[in-house]
Amino acid sequence: xxxxxxxxxxxxxxxxxxxxxxxxxxxxxxxxxxxxxxxxxxxxxxxxxxxxxxxxxxxxxxxxxxxxxxxxxxxxxxxxxxxxxxxxxxxxxxxxxxxxxxxxxxxxxxxxxxxxxxxxxxxxxxxxxxxxxxxxxxxxxxxxxxxxxxxxxxxxxxxxxxxxxxxxxxxxxxxxxxxxxxxxxxxxxxxxxxxxxxxxxxxxxxxxxxxxxxxxxxxxxxxxxxxxxxxxxxxxxxxxxxxxxxxxxxxxxxxxxxxxxxxxxxxxxxxxxxxxxx
Amino acid sequence: xxxxxxxxxxxxxxxxxxxxxxxxxxxxxxxxxxxxxxxxxxxxxxxxxxxxxxxxxxxxxxxxxxxxxxxxxxxxxxxxxxxxxxxxxxxxxxxxxxxxxxxxxxxxxxxxxxxxxxxxxxxxx
Numbered sequence: 001x002x003x004x005x006x007x008x009x010x011x012x013x014x015x016x017x018x019x020x021x022x023x024x025x026x027x028x029x030x031x032x033x034x035x036x037x038x039x040x041x042x043x044x045x046x047x048x049x050x051x052x053x054x055x056x057x058x059x060x061x062x063x064x065x066x067x068x069x070x071x072x073x074x075x076x077x078x079x080x081x082x083x084x085x086x087x088x089x090x091x092x093x094x095x096x097x098x099x100x101x102x103x104x105x106x107x108x109x110x111x112x113x114x115x116x117x118x119x120x121x122x123x124x125x126x127x128x129x130x131x132x133x134x135x136x137x138x139x140x141x142x143x144x145x146x147x148x149x150x151x152x153x154x155x156x157x158x159x160x161x162x163x164x165x166x167x168x169x170x171x172x173x174x175x176x177x178x179x180x181x182x183x184x185x186x187x188x189x190x191x192x193x194x195x196x197x198x199x200x201x202x203x204x205x206x207x208x209x210x211x212x213x214x215x216x217x218x219x220x221x222x223x224x225x226x227x228x229x230x231x232x233x234x235x236x237x238x239x240x241x242x243x244x245x246x247x248x249x250x251x252x253x254x255x256x257x258x259x260x261x262x263x264x265x266x267x268x269x270x271x272x273x274x275x276x277x278x
Numbered sequence: 279x280x281x282x283x284x285x286x287x288x289x290x291x292x293x294x295x296x297x298x299x300x301x302x303x304x305x306x307x308x309x310x311x312x313x314x315x316x317x318x319x320x321x322x323x324x325x326x327x328x329x330x331x332x333x334x335x336x337x338x339x340x341x342x343x344x345x346x347x348x349x350x351x352x353x354x355x356x357x358x359x360x361x362x363x364x365x366x367x368x369x370x371x372x373x374x375x376x377x378x379x380x381x382x383x384x385x386x387x388x389x390x391x392x393x394x395x396x397x398x399x400x401x402x403x
Contacts, residue, residue, distance in 0.1 A: 001321070001322070002318065002319050002320065002321060002322075003314065003317055003318050003319070003320055003321070003322050004314055004318040004319065006322040007310075007314060007318075036324075040324075041324070041325045042324040042325065043324055043325060043326060043327040045327050046324050046327060053357050053360060053361070056360055056361060056363065056364060057299055057302070057303070057360055059364065060295040060296070060298060060299045060360070060363040060364060060367075061295070061296060061299040063291070063292040063295045063296070063367075064289070064292030064293050064295065064296045065292075066292070067285075067288040067289050067291075067292040068289065068292070070285060072288065074284055074287075074288060074371065075383060078368075078371060078383060078386050078387055078390060079386055081390050082386065082389055082390055082393065085390060085393045085394060085397070086393060088397075089393070089396075089397050089400075092397075138382070139380075139382070139383070204367075207295075207363070207364040207367070208364040208365075208367070208368060208390065208394070210364070211361050211363075211364040211365055211394060211397075211398075212393060212394055212397045213397070214361045215361070215394075215397040215398035215399070215400070216397055216400065218335060218357075218358075218361075219335055219336070219400070220329065220335075221329030221330035221331075221334070221335050222329070222330075223330065223334075223354070223357060224324070224330060225309065225313070225334065225349075225350040225351075225353035225354045225357070226313060226317075226322070226350065226353070227322075227324060228306075228353070228357055229306050229307075229309065229310040229313070229353045230310070232303070232306060232357070232360070233303060233306060233307060233310070236299065236303050
């Protein structure tokens with residue numbers, strides 16, 4: 001296989017990943033690294049560098065669409081992003097210290113968890129809480145549009161959410177993924193922020209978090225232009241098309257298929273990580 | 279200052295980010311075309327990690343390579359533009375919070391900006 005053929009294969013795979021990733025809301029990044037390493041034999045460090053760049057592209061590209069919906073809460077996002085960027089720097093430094101087998105193993109476990117999280121039914125409504133004094137002081141409480149008019153919410157457990165976000169940042173920097181699933185859980189479960197507000201705010205945080213580790217990856221030589229080019233362009237086009245058809249598509253069966261694919265890839269990554277073949 | 283609501287500022291920034299991604303993609307595409315026409319027939323070597331050469335790791339090296347119209351340098355410049363989009367977004371938020379006279383969040387956002395600039399420059403050593 002020469003570079004032209006290799007680029008064509010990677011572009012097509014990334015296009016598909018971006019398309020399915022935007023339909024299911026899981027993002028394309030999480031399946032590109034396993035594809036590149038397992039199917040094409042790319043070293044996991046190059047794969048992580050290329051994927052991280054595509055994560056920034058999807059986040060920035062989707063920002064306008066998310067904002068128009070009127071759910072995102074910039075104050076929650078900006079405060080929590082302090083934790084995720086610090087975590088991302090720690091994760092990116094850690095990635096240069098531990099073995100590629102260990103990275104593959106952790107990647108597999110996170111994939112498995114994401115497959116499980118995406119198949120679980122979710123609670124659309126948040127419960128009514130009394131205002132938390134720290135959240136009030138940080139002006140995090142807000143409201144979001146519903147068919148019956150704006151509904152107010154009070155954010156809870158800020159320190160717990162902040163700590164979980166640091167963890168999400170470490171995973172993001174270590175594995176080159178957006179770790180949107182972990183971010184949504186920190187906001188949705190721990191801080192009891194309504195689901196739609198969590199997902200849109202998480203999109204903002206994903207881009208900023210990835211930018212924090214991208215600088216370190218670039219300096220360490222993990223970002224190869226020849227590989228990042230087809231991955232980034234493929235994911236951008238794929239997610240744009242995905243966003244267009246999103247309103248018409250039935251995503252239930254797609255989620256199940258995607259969950260299965262991710263599950264299988266996760267097992268492979270864990271196996272290869274344990275046997276030291278990655 | 280009624281005009282500068284959170285929603286208005288966010289929409290403005292969202293559109294700006296989208297433009298940034300389109301510009302970055304165009305630059306990457308251009309670099310990719312040059313790279314493929316010159317090196318397309320050699321074999322890819324990604325199974326062994328060697329790391330990128332110094333000129334593709336640093337800002338000055340990337341700009342120099344891009345100005346010399348090297349394909350890989352132009353791609354890397356496009357990727358730098360892309361990495362800059364979330365950083366620009368945070369910088370705009372500093373201004374937006376300042377216009378809203380929200381001092382607490384001017385400080386929070388400046389902290390985020392400082393962390394980002396630290397990580398971007400620490401990789402350059």
